Amino acid sequence: MRVTVEVVGEDTHEFDVTDETYADLLEAVELSPHEVSVMVDGTPVPEDQPVDAEHVRVLRLIRGG
Template sequence: MTVTVDVVGEETAECDLANDATYDDLIREAGYHPQEASVLVDGEPVPGDRVVDADEVQLLRLIKGGATDGDA
């Protein structure tokens, strides 16, 4: 199955997944870790262990960036 992933504030991508893939699998396929992002379907968050049942989702990054050597 192919799912369109709109990473909020960034890019939109297409992810190819197995038919039994979960939303956590989708997050990983999009290049993120499930602890740093959540998936929204029709504007509502969905559990990571739920099987993907939408063709289009939004991926909301909860953690972005970090401290660099110049930050203190």
């Protein structure tokens, strides 16, 4: 399945996934689960859940300044 990962306010990435988790997607975009919230259809999802959506939004909770 082809998945689009949108890091809100930053950039968008596309990945081919088979049995990856949302944490795997975060690792691929070099973000830590401790600094973001993963959203599917406006609802947060656990990072250890297998990817089952074609569009994922990642909201950064912590930003450097």
